[in-house]
Amino acid sequence: MARSKKNNYPTLLGLPHSENTIKAWCPFCEDYHVHGKMEGYYSAHCHLETSPFKKTGYYIKFETVKKRNSA
Numbered sequence: 859m860a861r862s863k864k865n866n867y868p869t870l871l872g873l874p875h876s877e878n879t880i881k882a883w884c885p886f887c888e889d890y891h892v893h894g895k896m897e898g899y900y901s902a903h904c905h906l907e908t909s910p911f912k913k914t915g916y917y918i919k920f921e922t923v924k925k926r927n928s929a
């Protein structure tokens with residue numbers, strides 16, 4: 859079965875880690891995966907062989923802080 863689904867990757871939230879890296883919580887490994895500080899698609903850094911991310915990879919999106927300063 860060859861399904862072609864584009865832009866259908868799981869999205870992980872990228873949290874600040876260091877100046878050049880971000881970390882994303884992986885619910886399957888129950889651990890953070892550290893990636894370069896860039897939004898986009900990554901192949902999974904999972905150390906859990908059964909993690910579904912191993913097949914799909916994931917998209918990392920930065921956490922966006924919304925400020926509500928205006929009434």
Ligand SMILES: [Zn+2]
Pocket residue numbers: 884885886887888891902903904905906909911
């Ligand atoms: Zn993982």
